[in-house]
Amino acid sequence: xxxxxxxxxxxxxxRIKSKIAWNIALFFAVLQLIITLTPxxxxxxxxxxxxxxxxxxxxxxxxxxxxxxxxxxxxTHGFFGFFFRSVIVVLISLVLMLAVSSFASYPLAxxxxxxxxxxxxxxxxxxxxxxxxTLIPIFKLTTAVGFYDSLKSLIGPYVAFALPMxxxxxxxxxxxxxxxxxxxxxxDGCNRYQTFFWMFLxxxxxxxxxxxxxxxVAMWNEFAFANxxxxxxxxxxxxxALGQFKGEHALNIPINMAVLTxxxxxxxxxxxxxxxxxxxxxxxxxxxx
Numbered sequence: 397x398x399x400x401x402x403x404x405x406x407x408x409x410x411r412i413k414s415k416i417a418w419n420i421a422l423f424f425a426v427l428q429l430i431i432t433l434t435p436x437x438x439x440x441x442x443x444x445x446x447x448x449x450x451x452x453x454x455x456x457x458x459x460x461x462x463x464x465x466x467x468x469x470x471x472t473h474g475f476f477g478f479f480f481r482s483v484i485v486v487l488i489s490l491v492l493m494l495a496v497s498s499f500a501s502y503p504l505a506x507x508x509x510x511x512x513x514x515x516x517x518x519x520x521x522x523x524x525x526x527x528x529x530t531l532i533p534i535f536k537l538t539t540a541v542g543f544y545d546s547l548k549s550l551i552g553p554y555v556a557f558a559l560p561m562x563x564x565x566x567x568x569x570x571x572x573x574x575x576x577x578x579x580x581x582x583x584d585g586c587n588r589y590q591t592f593f594w595m596f597l598x599x600x601x602x603x604x605x606x607x608x609x610x611x612x613v614a615m616w617n618e619f620a621f622a623n624x625x626x627x628x629x630x631x632x633x634x635x636x637a638l639g640q641f642k643g644e645h646a647l648n649i650p651i652n653m654a655v656l657t658x659x660x661x662x663x664x665x666x667x668x669x670x671x672x673x674x675x676x677x678x679x680x681x682x683x684x685x
Contacts, residue, residue, distance in 0.1 A: 438456065439657055439660075550626075
């Protein structure tokens with residue numbers, strides 16, 4: 397009877413501790429949600445106000461009336477030109493980055509050769525190089541090859557600076573794929589290329605999706621290289637549109653909020669549709685690695 401009583405007490409105590417822990421976690425989760433959503437609420441609500449309504453109404457009150465002409469103003473002043481140029485640059489950069497990182501990760505993860513560890517260490521070391529330290533050398537190189545003031549000037553730096561982290565993550569991901577899969581492919585007569593394209597790439601979809609979303613957001617928001625290499629209005633990407641609209645409408649905060657809302661909307665939609673793949677890729681790398 398004493399043992400049963402002790403067991404019941406310990407069970408109740410563990411349940412109480414579990415409830416307390418969950419309540420604390422829930423509190424901090426709600427707090428984090430509030431902190432995260434507050435800037436979005438400020439941005440979206442004030443994008444539907446007239447220029448001086450922010451001075452007359454509270455910034456977190458519902459607009460009265462709802463003013464949609466800010467979005468009309470933004471769209472009719474070339475917003476979609478900036479938008480599509482950013483889409484082109486990000487898509488091309490992501491395709492090249494994923495192709496190169498997957499081609500590099502496979503031999504580093506699955507093949508044994510003399511300089512494997514040295515090459516991998518060098519790639520990992522490149523992660524410590526600050527991106528903006530290379531602005532002047534890349535500017536000189538871009539000017540020398542004739543890519544200055546064109547979208548091609550952004551693709552190279554975007555791919556180059558995304559590769560070290562991508563290869564590091566994808567190599568660790570490919571190392572977790574069971575060796576038996578590779579051996580069975582070899583027994584079926586597959587060579588290295590067939591094993592890579594038919595087995596490893598399909599099995600690495602979660603890792604590739606994670607890298608695409610992670611690097612895609614960084615490329616979409618990148619400003620320093622775009623501001624340095626692009627000067628013509630017909631070549632500027634979306635981050636530069638924010639600076640242009642801010643200059644033209646310095647005192648009209650609602651229009652600037654409308655530009656920001658339209659700029660972040662594609663990334664939010666992308667995350668909503670692909671968040672499951674992102675989480676799966678992160679969990680797979682964390683648990684198996």
